[in-house]
Amino acid sequence: MTQQHLAFADWLQSRAQHIETVLDDCLPAADAQPARLHAAMRYAVLGGGKRVRAALVYAAGQACPVNGSTVAVQASMDRAAAAVELIHAYSLIHDDLPCMDDDVLRRGRPTTHVQFDEATAMLAGDALQPLAFELLAEMPIAPALVVQATRALAQAAGSLGMAGGQAIDLDSVGRSLSRDELQTMHTMKTGAMLACSVALGGIVAGASSATREALDDYAHAIGLAFQVVDDILDVTADTASLGKTAGKDAAGNKPTYVSLLGLDDARALAEELRVAAHAALVPLGDSASMLGRLADYIVLRDR
Amino acid sequence: MTQQHLAFADWLQSRAQHIETVLDDCLPAADAQPARLHAAMRYAVLGGGKRVRAALVYAAGQACPVNGSTVAVQASMDRAAAAVELIHAYSLIHDDLPCMDDDVLRRGRPTTHVQFDEATAMLAGDALQPLAFELLAEMPIAPALVVQATRALAQAAGSLGMAGGQAIDLDSVGRSLSRDELQTMHTMKTGAMLACSVALGGIVAGASSATREALDDYAHAIGLAFQVVDDILDVTADTASLGKTAGKDAAGNKPTYVSLLGLDDARALAEELRVAAHAALVPLGDSASMLGRLADYIVLRDR
Numbered sequence: 001m002t003q004q005h006l007a008f009a010d011w012l013q014s015r016a017q018h019i020e021t022v023l024d025d026c027l028p029a030a031d032a033q034p035a036r037l038h039a040a041m042r043y044a045v046l047g048g049g050k051r052v053r054a055a056l057v058y059a060a061g062q063a064c065p066v067n068g069s070t071v072a073v074q075a076s077m078d079r080a081a082a083a084v085e086l087i088h089a090y091s092l093i094h095d096d097l098p099c100m101d102d103d104v105l106r107r108g109r110p111t112t113h114v115q116f117d118e119a120t121a122m123l124a125g126d127a128l129q130p131l132a133f134e135l136l137a138e139m140p141i142a143p144a145l146v147v148q149a150t151r152a153l154a155q156a157a158g159s160l161g162m163a164g165g166q167a168i169d170l171d172s173v174g175r176s177l178s179r180d181e182l183q184t185m186h187t188m189k190t191g192a193m194l195a196c197s198v199a200l201g202g203i204v205a206g207a208s209s210a211t212r213e214a215l216d217d218y219a220h221a222i223g224l225a226f227q228v229v230d231d232i233l234d235v236t237a238d239t240a241s242l243g244k245t246a247g248k249d250a251a252g253n254k255p256t257y258v259s260l261l262g263l264d265d266a267r268a269l270a271e272e273l274r275v276a277a278h279a280a281l282v283p284l285g286d287s288a289s290m291l292g293r294l295a296d297y298i299v300l301r302d303r
Numbered sequence: 304m305t306q307q308h309l310a311f312a313d314w315l316q317s318r319a320q321h322i323e324t325v326l327d328d329c330l331p332a333a334d335a336q337p338a339r340l341h342a343a344m345r346y347a348v349l350g351g352g353k354r355v356r357a358a359l360v361y362a363a364g365q366a367c368p369v370n371g372s373t374v375a376v377q378a379s380m381d382r383a384a385a386a387v388e389l390i391h392a393y394s395l396i397h398d399d400l401p402c403m404d405d406d407v408l409r410r411g412r413p414t415t416h417v418q419f420d421e422a423t424a425m426l427a428g429d430a431l432q433p434l435a436f437e438l439l440a441e442m443p444i445a446p447a448l449v450v451q452a453t454r455a456l457a458q459a460a461g462s463l464g465m466a467g468g469q470a471i472d473l474d475s476v477g478r479s480l481s482r483d484e485l486q487t488m489h490t491m492k493t494g495a496m497l498a499c500s501v502a503l504g505g506i507v508a509g510a511s512s513a514t515r516e517a518l519d520d521y522a523h524a525i526g527l528a529f530q531v532v533d534d535i536l537d538v539t540a541d542t543a544s545l546g547k548t549a550g551k552d553a554a555g556n557k558p559t560y561v562s563l564l565g566l567d568d569a570r571a572l573a574e575e576l577r578v579a580a581h582a583a584l585v586p587l588g589d590s591a592s593m594l595g596r597l598a599d600y601i602v603l604r605d606r
Binding site for chain 2: 028032033034036037038041090094097099100117118119120122123125126127129130131133134136137138142143144146147148150151153154155157158159160161163164166167168170171184
């Protein structure tokens with residue numbers, strides 16, 4: 001490993017540890033009533049995950065010159081990073097439910113509805129969504145920026161974003177999709193929240209519109225790359241290293257980039273997107289280096 | 304019926320018709336992809352309901368002297384009223400699911416998961432939540448007020464509000480609750496969103512803190528009254544007039560105000576809360592008359 005890779009690995013780990021503390025602070029205490037609901041929320045959110053979305057918020061923020069109080073911006077970055085992790089955690093709880101993917105294993109642990117019960121799991125997801133918006137509303141920055149962040153998160157999580165992509169995914173089981181259709185689904189299902197994470201970093205930092213456009217281009221590339229690599233890992237990794245049930249998409253007859261393009265072309269596409277992500281960052285200069293490393297990490301992870 | 308009651312009935316009906324148009328406009332078109340998800344969202348939200356929450360937003364707004372552009376305030380009232388109706392609609396979809404109340408009838412129609420399927424119903428609810436926050440973020444008023452409204456809605460919908468109350472309700476089946484415990488549950492489950500509706504009207508209008516306090520006192524009383532009357536109707540009304548399955552709480556051995564206090568004392572409590580709601584409105588004068596009529600309506604509806 002090069003020095004640069006080591007520095008990135010340290011940075012990513014320190015961000016993951018930091019966001020864990022932030023999430024722990026912003027979730028209701030485990031003994032606050034209703035205790036079972038709060039325990040389920042904490043179980044689903046804490047103790048794991050790569051925290052890629054939080055890292056994207058921080059790295060995007062780092063890529064922007066900050067105007068105003070850096071203390072307020074840092075506190076706001078924490079809330080924005082926590083918000084995207086809460087939305088991600090809620091989506092995993094609901095995706096794992098019996099009426100959806102019916103999965104029993106997540107991050108090597110029983111899924112929330114297995115550990116608790118279906119109703120509690122559903123409500124835990126339901127309650128994590130407004131908590132994410134509450135965190136944004138508490139950001140100590142200009143209210144106009146808070147409103148922009150709120151709109152970005154709402155759109156990314158909604159029926160034209162993550163929830164909509166999930167609905168298309170459900171409808172696609174057993175059907176063949178064109179590459180365009182598959183791309184639309186993933187752009188909504190996974191890409192929207194990854195892109196939102198990048199956008200939130202820019203919004204909180206008060207980035208210029210030129211910077212935001214560069215961030216958007218970067219986010220589009222890594223959003224797609226993330227899903228292509230997920231599809232590759234689904235066939236190449238085993239359940240233990242994946243922390244969730246491997247081979248599930250193939251077994252469920254879900255269309256994937258691997259089933260559509262084959263393994264080699266899927267890998268070539270992931271590499272192409274990684275290069276595109278780096279190209280998008282050029283105007284931002286050295287301050288965007290962690291975003292560049294995150295693009296590498298997303299494409300090269302776990303294999 | 305007195306002239307005053309006729310005027311109120313007309314007003315309530317006109318508000319219900321108006322919010323229906325607003326909701327129709329703000330929901331994605333039925334043919335926008337993913338079409339099945341959008342159809343489910345529209346099915347759950349449109350075509351029914353008493354729209355009490357929207358009416359509370361409008362009536363609370365009417366009770367406050369408005370500073371600034373009345374056009375912008377009216378447009379914002381519409382979005383705030385739509386937002387609380389979207390959150391309410393999402394909560395009904397999820398409450399009706401098999402893992403929760405497992406109900407097949409709502410407003411005299413098949414529930415959303417019966418009409419569509421469980422996964423689509425869950426996702427429709429999931430997607431309505433962010434749409435509500437998106438509408439608030441689009442309100443053309445001072446961003447600081449938008450942020451206040453966002454925080455109020457997030458808290459009312461979250462684990463210390465509606466979702467938390469629902470969790471306590473689940474845990475209470477077959478148990479006996481004290482009157483305090485029952486009140487806590489209902490204050491969270493139903494009261495929080497009713498109170499939020501009243502609060503949003505005040506926030507959007509830019510109400511003074513004294514006015515907001517009066518609105519809060521009013522909202523607390525009607526929130527509780529609403530649930531006491533719901534419990535009364537559950538034993539006195541039939542399924543047809545209720546539009547949902549009657550006697551369900553009693554049959555499910557859920558604690559209710561009727562099971563705790565008896566029918567006569569529950570009715571006396573509802574009347575006491577109605578009087579308290581009117582008392583809270585005294586400082587606001589004549590402009591709060593529709594809020595007063597709404598308190599009467601909530602307590603005297605459907606029997």
